[in-house]
Every structure is written in C-alpha cells, then in structure tokens.
Amino acid sequence: MIIDCDSCAARDISCGDCVMAALLGPGRGSVELDSAEQDALGVLASGGLLPPLRLVPTRRPEDPPSTHTAIA
Known part of the structure; x- marks a missing residue:
C-alpha cells in the first residue's frame, strides 16, 4: 500500500488524527x-494506541505517485 499524503483529500483537515502524521509528522509525501x-x-489503532489511517486518495493506485515535495 502506498500512502501519499500529497494527494490526500483530507490533507490539512484530518492530519491531526491520522496515524501517518502521528508517526512521521504532517504532510511527509508518500x-x-x-x-x-x-x-x-x-x-x-484498534487498541487505541494510535489514530487510524485517515487517507482519502484523490488518485487511483495505478497512477504514478505525486512528485510534489511537501514543505513542513
């Protein structure tokens, strides 16, 4: 599974309650x-130790990953 924060429709909306932001910081690319x-x-996540993945992809998985670099 590829998680691409740059193409997530919930970016900046749900990052505070997403496992990727909890582990790596917000908007860290893919x-x-x-x-x-x-x-x-x-x-x-099911045990309440981490938030769940809040990814809402805006592109199909077979599309190439975003080349946009997030600025933190």
Whole structure:
C-alpha cells in the first residue's frame, strides 16, 4: 500500500488524527507499507494506541505517485 499524503483529500483537515502524521509528522509525501506493517498499524489503532489511517486518495493506485515535495 502506498500512502501519499500529497494527494490526500483530507490533507490539512484530518492530519491531526491520522496515524501517518502521528508517526512521521504532517504532510511527509508518500510512504509504502507492506502487509505486515499495515496489520501492525491496524492492531495498534484498534487498541487505541494510535489514530487510524485517515487517507482519502484523490488518485487511483495505478497512477504514478505525486512528485510534489511537501514543505513542513
């Protein structure tokens, strides 16, 4: 799974309650998670230890990732 914060429709709206912002800081571009990492984050989120993923993609997964660099 590729999580691309640059193309998320909820960017700047839900970042404060998103696992990616909790772990990496807001708007850090794209991150690829394998299935084990996805499962681990899901377990931590379901246990209330981390917020859930709030990604709302604005592009299809088969489209190339954004080349826009976020400025923090």
